[in-house]
Amino acid sequence: MKASFIIIGTELTRGIIQDSHGSLLSKELTHMGVHVSEIVIVPDDGSIEKILEALMRSNDVVIITGGLGPTSDDMTRPVIAEAAGVGLVRNPEAWSFLLGRLGDKAYGANERQAMIPEGFSIIENRNGTAPGFYGYGNGTLLISLPGPPREMTPMLYDSVLPLLREKLDLPEAERDEYTSFITAEAKLEELCGEADSALDWGTRFQDYRISLYVSGKTRKERDEAIGRLRERVGALRLVDGNTDALSMAIGSLRSHGATVSVAESCTGGLLSMLLTERQGASEYMLGSVTSYAAAVKMNVLGVSGRVIDEEGTVSSGCAEAMADGVRRLTGSDYSVSVTGVAGPDKDEGKDVGTVYIGLSGKDRETVSVLFRFTSWGRASIRRKAATAALILLSAYIEGEDAKAIAESWGYI
Amino acid sequence: MKASFIIIGTELTRGIIQDSHGSLLSKELTHMGVHVSEIVIVPDDGSIEKILEALMRSNDVVIITGGLGPTSDDMTRPVIAEAAGVGLVRNPEAWSFLLGRLGDKAYGANERQAMIPEGFSIIENRNGTAPGFYGYGNGTLLISLPGPPREMTPMLYDSVLPLLREKLDLPEAERDEYTSFITAEAKLEELCGEADSALDWGTRFQDYRISLYVSGKTRKERDEAIGRLRERVGALRLVDGNTDALSMAIGSLRSHGATVSVAESCTGGLLSMLLTERQGASEYMLGSVTSYAAAVKMNVLGVSGRVIDEEGTVSSGCAEAMADGVRRLTGSDYSVSVTGVAGPDKDEGKDVGTVYIGLSGKDRETVSVLFRFTSWGRASIRRKAATAALILLSAYIEGEDAKAIAESWGYI
Numbered sequence: 001m002k003a004s005f006i007i008i009g010t011e012l013t014r015g016i017i018q019d020s021h022g023s024l025l026s027k028e029l030t031h032m033g034v035h036v037s038e039i040v041i042v043p044d045d046g047s048i049e050k051i052l053e054a055l056m057r058s059n060d061v062v063i064i065t066g067g068l069g070p071t072s073d074d075m076t077r078p079v080i081a082e083a084a085g086v087g088l089v090r091n092p093e094a095w096s097f098l099l100g101r102l103g104d105k106a107y108g109a110n111e112r113q114a115m116i117p118e119g120f121s122i123i124e125n126r127n128g129t130a131p132g133f134y135g136y137g138n139g140t141l142l143i144s145l146p147g148p149p150r151e152m153t154p155m156l157y158d159s160v161l162p163l164l165r166e167k168l169d170l171p172e173a174e175r176d177e178y179t180s181f182i183t184a185e186a187k188l189e190e191l192c193g194e195a196d197s198a199l200d201w202g203t204r205f206q207d208y209r210i211s212l213y214v215s216g217k218t219r220k221e222r223d224e225a226i227g228r229l230r231e232r233v234g235a236l237r238l239v240d241g242n243t244d245a246l247s248m249a250i251g252s253l254r255s256h257g258a259t260v261s262v263a264e265s266c267t268g269g270l271l272s273m274l275l276t277e278r279q280g281a282s283e284y285m286l287g288s289v290t291s292y293a294a295a296v297k298m299n300v301l302g303v304s305g306r307v308i309d310e311e312g313t314v315s316s317g318c319a320e321a322m323a324d325g326v327r328r329l330t331g332s333d334y335s336v337s338v339t340g341v342a343g344p345d346k347d348e349g350k351d352v353g354t355v356y357i358g359l360s361g362k363d364r365e366t367v368s369v370l371f372r373f374t375s376w377g378r379a380s381i382r383r384k385a386a387t388a389a390l391i392l393l394s395a396y397i398e399g400e401d402a403k404a405i406a407e408s409w410g411y412i
Numbered sequence: 413m414k415a416s417f418i419i420i421g422t423e424l425t426r427g428i429i430q431d432s433h434g435s436l437l438s439k440e441l442t443h444m445g446v447h448v449s450e451i452v453i454v455p456d457d458g459s460i461e462k463i464l465e466a467l468m469r470s471n472d473v474v475i476i477t478g479g480l481g482p483t484s485d486d487m488t489r490p491v492i493a494e495a496a497g498v499g500l501v502r503n504p505e506a507w508s509f510l511l512g513r514l515g516d517k518a519y520g521a522n523e524r525q526a527m528i529p530e531g532f533s534i535i536e537n538r539n540g541t542a543p544g545f546y547g548y549g550n551g552t553l554l555i556s557l558p559g560p561p562r563e564m565t566p567m568l569y570d571s572v573l574p575l576l577r578e579k580l581d582l583p584e585a586e587r588d589e590y591t592s593f594i595t596a597e598a599k600l601e602e603l604c605g606e607a608d609s610a611l612d613w614g615t616r617f618q619d620y621r622i623s624l625y626v627s628g629k630t631r632k633e634r635d636e637a638i639g640r641l642r643e644r645v646g647a648l649r650l651v652d653g654n655t656d657a658l659s660m661a662i663g664s665l666r667s668h669g670a671t672v673s674v675a676e677s678c679t680g681g682l683l684s685m686l687l688t689e690r691q692g693a694s695e696y697m698l699g700s701v702t703s704y705a706a707a708v709k710m711n712v713l714g715v716s717g718r719v720i721d722e723e724g725t726v727s728s729g730c731a732e733a734m735a736d737g738v739r740r741l742t743g744s745d746y747s748v749s750v751t752g753v754a755g756p757d758k759d760e761g762k763d764v765g766t767v768y769i770g771l772s773g774k775d776r777e778t779v780s781v782l783f784r785f786t787s788w789g790r791a792s793i794r795r796k797a798a799t800a801a802l803i804l805l806s807a808y809i810e811g812e813d814a815k816a817i818a819e820s821w822g823y824i
Contacts, residue, residue: 013448015439016616016623018432022453027427036425037458041434041451051450054466069598105786109598127789262681262702268688269674269681272702276680279756279790287708289701290674290684296699296742300712330708344691378691 001168003029004038004055006048008066008076009147013043021065021152028161031202032170034061048075052083056140060168063160066147068113068130076144081117084137088115094122094131101129123159127151134163141167175215176222180238181245181391182384183411184376185210191232191411196225208274208387209244234408236391245390246274252397253284253334260393261330262288263301263322263337265313266355271338271386286330291322301325312348314339319358319368327360334361336393338385340371342378355385357406359396367396369406384412413580415441416450416467418460420478420488421559425455433477433564440573444582446473461491468495468552472580475572478559480525480542488556493529496549500527506534506543513541535571539563546575553579587627588634592650593657593803594796595823596788597622603644603823608637620686620799621656646820648803657802658686664809665696665746672805673742674700675713675734675749677725678767683750683798698742703734713737724760726751731770731780739772746773748805750797752783754790767797769818771808779808781818796824 005025012019022039029036037059040051044067055062067076081088095114098106106114113130116122120135123143128151134143143160145152164170180188185205192201192212199222202213214222230238239248253260262272262285272288275281291297294313298305303313303321311317322337340355341347353373360366369392373384392402417437424431434451441448449471452463456479467474479488493500507526510518518526525542528534532547535555540563546555555572557564576582592600597617604613604624611634614625626634642650651660665672674684674697684700687693703709706725710717715725715733723729734749752767753759765785772778781804785796804814 010614011616012435013438013451014442014614015435015437015448016614016625018430018435020430023424023427023430025427026425030426036427037455038463039425039453041453043447043449046449050466054462109602261708264681264684267685268693268697269676269684269686269700269702272681273679273685274681276702276704277791281680282704285680286705287701287703287712288681289699289712290681290688291699292688292694293698293742296673299743300699300701300741329712330705331711379689 001034001061001170002037002059003034003061003063004036004059005040006051006055006062006064007039007041008044008046008048008064009041010043010045012041020149021147024153024156025063027202028156029061029164031200032161032164034164034168034170044075046075047079049079049082052079056083056138056142059140061141061143061164063143063145065145065152068132068144068146077112077115077117080120080137080142080144084117084120084135084142086118086120089118090114091116091122091131091133097124097131098129123155123163125151125155126158127154132159174219175213176226177242178212178214178226178238178240179243180210180212180233181208181387182237182373182409183210183233184374187411188212191229192225195228195232196221199225208246208383211242212238232410234410235405236395237409245387245394246277248394249275249390250278250284252394256333256397258333258397259284259286261286261326261332261335263326263335263358264288264290265292265297265322265337265339266342267338267382267386267389268292270382271336271389274386274390286332289326289329297322300329302328312350314341314348314350314354314356316356316358316368316370319356320360320366321358323358323360323368324366327362334359334364334393334397336360336389336396338389340381340385342381342385343375344378353381355381355388357385357389357392359392359402361396364396367402369403371406371409371412373412388412413446413473413582414449414471415446415473415475416448416471417452418463418467418474418476419451419453420456420460420476421453422455422457424453432561433559436565436568437475440568441576443587444573444576446576446580446582456487458487459491460487461494464491464495468550468554471552473553473555473576475555475557477557477564480544480556480558489524489527489529492532492549492554492556496529496532496547496554498530498532501530502526503528503534503543503545509536509543510541535567535575537563537567538570539566544571586631587625588638589654590624590626590638590650590652591655592622592624592645593620593799594649594785594821595622595645596786599823600624603641604637607640607644608633611637620658620795623654624650644822646822647817648807649821657799657806658689660806661687661802662690662696664806668745668809670745670809671696671698673698673738673744673747675738675747675770676700676702677704677709677734677749677751678754679750679794679798679801680704682794683748683801686798686802698744701738701741709734712741714740724762726753726760726762726766726768728768728770728780728782731768732772732778733770735770735772735780736778739774746771746805746809748772748801748808750801752793752797754793754797755787756790765793767793767800769797769801769804771804771814773808776808779814781815783818783821783824785824800824
């Protein structure tokens with residue numbers, strides 16, 4: 001099986017941004033056993049007609065990304081229709097989706113986003129207005145996807161890979177999926193190789209987590225390797241399936257019908273932002289205080305001057321007092337706090353990456369845990385701290401021992 | 413002038429590493445005023461013969477990277493020689509360089525690295541054994557470079573770019589850069605076309621801003637077009653150079669030696685997270701309160717029950733009371749608040765995208781402004797609201813009329 005890709009984007013051929021679609025598609029299709037023979041990157045204003053023709057002659061699949069936007073020169077739709085020997089028609093499903101999403105704004109420039117080659121099927125786009133579509137031209141499977149990564153990437157995983165497996169009749173490689181937190185991708189790959197170098201491991205980094213895929217050998221051998229990996233990284237760091245730390249925290253809050261509040265220092269509002277990201281957040285999230293200055297820790301959250309003088313603002317005592325303070329202030333059932341050194345410089349003599357997380361709950365003992373995160377920069381430490389806080393919040397609500405969990409973590 | 417690139421590397425088409433040559437070459441050639449029409453990535457074991465033939469027909473320059481290694485299938489040398497209609501000959505300069513570098517090891521597999529198409533010139537490689545080479549085939553300039561980035565990159569800057577400038581007789585291209593806020597990329601492109609469709613516009617979306625590039629015609633004509641665009645989008649929405657709203661806010665805070673605090677509702681901590689993102693944030697940022705629940709607005713920020721009952725939490729009165737409240741709480745010089753409807757559902761009968769921003773400062777009248785952002789989803793409204801808040805905070809500190817600025821904004 002052979003596949004080629006046409007990646008459309010003037011910002012790519014002008015060198016403003018670097019293409020990532022070619023590499024992502026290559027990785028996933030190679031993984032499925034498909035040979036990638038050519039990746040062609042062209043600007044929006046070019047012509048892909050001859051390129052598509054040439055690629056169709058020697059490939060089983062051609063995937064085209066980009067050129068579907070309302071203001072683009074729209075090189076993709078008519079060219080694919082032409083190559084398939086059909087006309088463009090308004091797809092009822094795509095049009096009703098557009099109307100639902102945009103209302104009256106659907107008329108005009110966006111209108112053509114509902115036009116697809118006759119006989120082709122649409123691929124749902126949850127994050128944008130241009131659906132993808134697929135069909136056949138001269139026996140070659142043609143798949144067209146929007147260019148923006150946050151639209152294209154989920155479509156690839158949710159729809160295109162399953163579609164390819166079905167249409168190309170590829171053997172269902174048994175592949176298990178896990179989600180891993182906080183470990184660096186390169187380190188995780190190293191640990192996977194150590195757990196079982198004969199298995200086929202794959203990773204996908206996504207800001208607050210890494211998706212981990214494993215296939216090969218028998219299920220029993222894969223499970224044993226995952227078991228070894230789990231021991232190395234510690235409790236709750238490698239969980240089954242496709243999930244994220246925010247969903248774990250929200251799941252615990254919802255199943256206990258509980259509310260939460262947040263007190264932050266080094267994460268500066270990131271944890272609060274995450275807890276208010278999903279619709280319906282007001283059902284569990286009451287509010288937060290970012291106490292960046294020591295005075296705000298004292299005057300707003302009620303951290304005592306003694307704690308700050310004796311232990312410092314990056315300390316177990318301060319983390320616990322922040323958590324208690326914000327829970328008292330907001331009246332929430334639970335609260336979580338973060339205080340630490342995001343860098344680039346040491347603070348109060350404490351190393352960059354030192355982070356305390358505090359947890360408070362009604363009828364619960366307030367606890368705090370210490371992490372010493374490897375520093376890959378300010379943003380990375382803030383992300384790691386927020387992720388750890390969400391995981392520990394979930395565990396704390398579930399009545400687990402947050403301190404023991406944190407102590408089991410390696411390679412952070 | 414048109415150029416295309418052929419990038420050879422199996423690790424690229426297997427998705428093991430992401431290509432960076434295509435983007436680097438694109439950036440540098442675009443900057444020189446050359447139009448990049450196609451970037452083709454192929455594996456080591458493929459054939460570039462037909463691709464090269466097709467590209468030579470429509471380009472002034474074709475650059476090929478990779479396929480020059482001693483163990484590679486050596487697809488590059490004979491294909492280029494064939495395309496140029498010449499044979500391969502041992503280049504004396506390349507051979508003596510190889511002998512000097514490798515000694516006796518130069519004989520054998522490496523020997524062919526001194527073979528180049530007859531009549532072509534070599535390009536010195538300071539970091540490897542394969543020199544590059546260039547010459548003409550059917551009037552097209554063909555340049556072959558080794559694949560490893562630490563060999564290719566210095567050769568590009570030291571030899572290839574000067575060579576291109578000389579051979580293509582290129583003038584220095586002028587390109588102006590601006591940063592635009594809050595307008596959707598498609599809308600901005602439309603407005604650029606309306607401002608002057610004969611100019612060459614380029615955009616690059618980056619979450620909280622869009623970089624805008626313009627070249628063509630004279631400086632005066634470009635400036636006039638930018639002037640028309642500025643009138644359409646309103647004050648402070650299109651600024652010179654490569655910057656962002658956070659830098660504008662931080663710049664104003666630093667130049668006035670002032671501190672700030674934040675009160676958020678629909679942005680949930682995003683604005684606070686941004687204001688603590690850069691190192692040294694503690695010099696200007698004291699803290700924030702995210703009052704997601706109405707009770708937190710009242711109990712922590714001191715918003716009166718009367719305001720909430722009569723105007724609602726998404727209102728001018730609530731935004732102003734939130735700003736005043738957090739400034740009182742933290743003792744900051746200035747404060748900014750955001751309350752609005754991020755969606756997906758209406759709230760208190762107010763449409764999704766309705767956002768009030770409040771500004772408070774010592775010895776300043778507290779003000780609030782209303783925005784009705786076009787909704788492209790929850791995350792987009794939160795980003796727009798935070799960006800607007802940063803811009804208005806900067807203007808407010810500079811003593812400008814925030815209300816008038818907000819009222820001048822179109823296409824939000």
